[in-house]
Amino acid sequence: MNVQDAIKNRRTIHSFNTKLVPEIIIERAIEAANYAPCHLHTFPWRFISIKQEKRQLLANEALDLKFQNHSLDAITKEKVLKKFLNPSHLIIASQVLNADAKRELEDYAACACAIQNLSLSLVGDGVGSKWSTGKITSTQQTYKIIGIDPNQEKIIGFIWIGYGELPPKIKRPLVTSIFWEW
Numbered sequence: 457m458n459v460q461d462a463i464k465n466r467r468t469i470h471s472f473n474t475k476l477v478p479e480i481i482i483e484r485a486i487e488a489a490n491y492a493p494c495h496l497h498t499f500p501w502r503f504i505s506i507k508q509e510k511r512q513l514l515a516n517e518a519l520d521l522k523f524q525n526h527s528l529d530a531i532t533k534e535k536v537l538k539k540f541l542n543p544s545h546l547i548i549a550s551q552v553l554n555a556d557a558k559r560e561l562e563d564y565a566a567c568a569c570a571i572q573n574l575s576l577s578l579v580g581d582g583v584g585s586k587w588s589t590g591k592i593t594s595t596q597q598t599y600k601i602i603g604i605d606p607n608q609e610k611i612i613g614f615i616w617i618g619y620g621e622l623p624p625k626i627k628r629p630l631v632t633s634i635f636w637e638w
């Protein structure tokens with residue numbers, strides 16, 4: 457697949473089935489991430505693949521957040537569980553923190569490039585993904601479950617990986633609406 461096709465075929469998958477992605481494809485995607493541009497070569501991104509046992513704990517945390525003062529509705533509970541357990545892989549993307557604000561901003565840009573490289577590599581292998589940043593990605597309990605020290609690293613997203621339905625098409629900006637030659 458050429459680069460233009462990979463870019464245009466990448467979509468955020470919201471509903472995953474349970475088909476597993478071969479590890480070799482995941483490793484190739486992480487390698488692609490490591491080729492992201494990175495000022496001063498700080499390579500500030502970290503990826504942790506989370507297995508089912510911990511995903512169940514994260515699902516429990518998500519349920520706690522969603523239903524704090526309400527009774528559990530079985531259908532919604534099932535939906536949350538599937539969201540956490542269905543995708544083949546859940547990779548936690550984090551950024552190593554830096555005391556220097558400019559460096560930290562540039563590091564975040566590099567992390568975003570790394571995640572995009574990872575997603576495009578997956579597209580090339582016929583695999584879908586989703587970058588999510590909901591409340592669950594930043595609670596104290598989530599850091600505890602995953603084993604990340606919030607003083608050292610910031611979780612910048614959950615990357616869900618697997619196979620699933622493509623979402624509806626999005627109307628994109630036209631080249632002529634955002635690019636002029638003077």
Ligand SMILES: Cc1cc2nc3c(=O)[nH]c(=O)nc-3n(C[C@H](O)[C@H](O)[C@H](O)COP(=O)(O)O)c2cc1C
Nearest residue numbers: 466467468469470586587588589590591613623626
């Ligand atoms: C930094 C970032 C955070 C995102 N967080 C979420 C999220 O929390 N939940 C979600 O459903 N999608 C999330 N997305 C996916 C976007 O909603 C999605 O990229 C957008 O709707 C465009 O769709 P596409 O990725 O298929 O082009 C996130 C994307 C980015 C880049």
